[in-house]
Amino acid sequence: MDFASLLGIISGLALIISAIIMGGSADVFVNVPGMMIVAGGTIAATLLTVQFKDVLNAFKGAFIVFTQDKTNPQEMIDTMLELSRVSHRHGLLKLGDVESSSPVLKRACMLLAEAASEQVIRNTIQNEIDSLVARHHSVQDVFRKMAAYAPAFGMLGTLIGLIQMLSELDNPETIGPAMAIALLTxxxxxxxxxxxxxxxxxxxxxxxxxxxxxxxxxxxGCISILTNDHYMHVYEQLSSYIPAAQRKKIKVGKKQQG
Known part of the structure; x- marks a missing residue:
């Protein structure tokens, strides 16, 4: 799991639970009907807004993001530099034998091996970028909608609790506990x-x-390889995608570039 995510979840829950315990009994924060209203209402409203498969894809995508390691841009730059060296030593055709866990990189290498034009490579990868952004936006939108619905159903649950409380005003002793339960949602x-x-x-x-x-x-990187740029020129162009402090230094003879 991503360390920052794990740290955020643990620290956030720990602080909230600690504040509840320090403030008194934690039992008063448990209300099953309130949980049913908020959780059930949020899920129902989300399913009414988006398709069921989109909700499943959203949770699946969230699970993958939180459990899989991310690819560092510096590692991708190193990969493209290595491909540049392979291209200069053995020619573009050799790139067709490259194996990679990234299907986009594998496809790009095949296009290079087939001597595709710069415009074809640029358009192909740009289409991949646009498609990725569209898919990820739909996943993010599911959670943004749920973030909007949850407080709304919480307020709805509070209104239900207040109505039930006001209907029992002839018993003043129940007003305090009833108000607490109403606010829980x-x-x-x-x-x-x-x-x-x-x-x-x-x-x-x-x-x-x-x-x-x-x-x-x-x-x-693929366009630079196609135009037969020196790998140092490839490095200079690609390194602009990451902050200067995070750029890995590479050796050129006795000098270092970074």
Whole structure:
């Protein structure tokens, strides 16, 4: 799992639970009907808004993002530099034998081996980028919608609790506990939105930007290889995609470039 995500989940829940325990009994924060209203209402509204398969894909995509290691842009730059060296030593045709876990990189290498034009390579990879952004946006949109629905159903649950409380005003002793129960649904909705749905949407967005950067590195690297640029020129062009402080230094004779 991504370390930042794990740290965020643990620290956030620990702080909230600690505050609840320090403030008194934790039992008062448990209300099954309130949970049913918020969770059930959020899921129902989401399913009414988007297709069921999109909801499944959203949770599947979130699971993959939080469990799989991300590809560092510097690693992709190193890969493109190695491909540049292979191209200079053995020719473009040799790139057709390259094996990679990235289907886009594998496809780009096949296009290079087939001596495709620069415009074909550029258009092909740009289509991959556009498709990736569209797919990821639909996944993020599911969690953004759930983040909007959860507080709304929390407020709805509060209104239901207030109505039930006001119907029992002849018994003043029950007003305090009834008000606490009524407010719990608002707490559940806010907690889900701020601790679950919005962070997931944000994490998915950051991973999308990272994957787009990697695809852009592949695109520009392949074009540089096609035009037979020296691998140092390839490095100078691709290194602009990452901050200067994170750029890996490479040796050129006795000198270093970075």
């Amino acid at each position: 608002t707490f559940y909705g806010s907690l889900l939105a701020t601790m679950v749905f919005l962070p997931i949407a944000g994490k998915l967005k950051s991973r999308t930007l990272l994957e787009v950067t990697n695809l852009e590195i592949i695109r520009e």
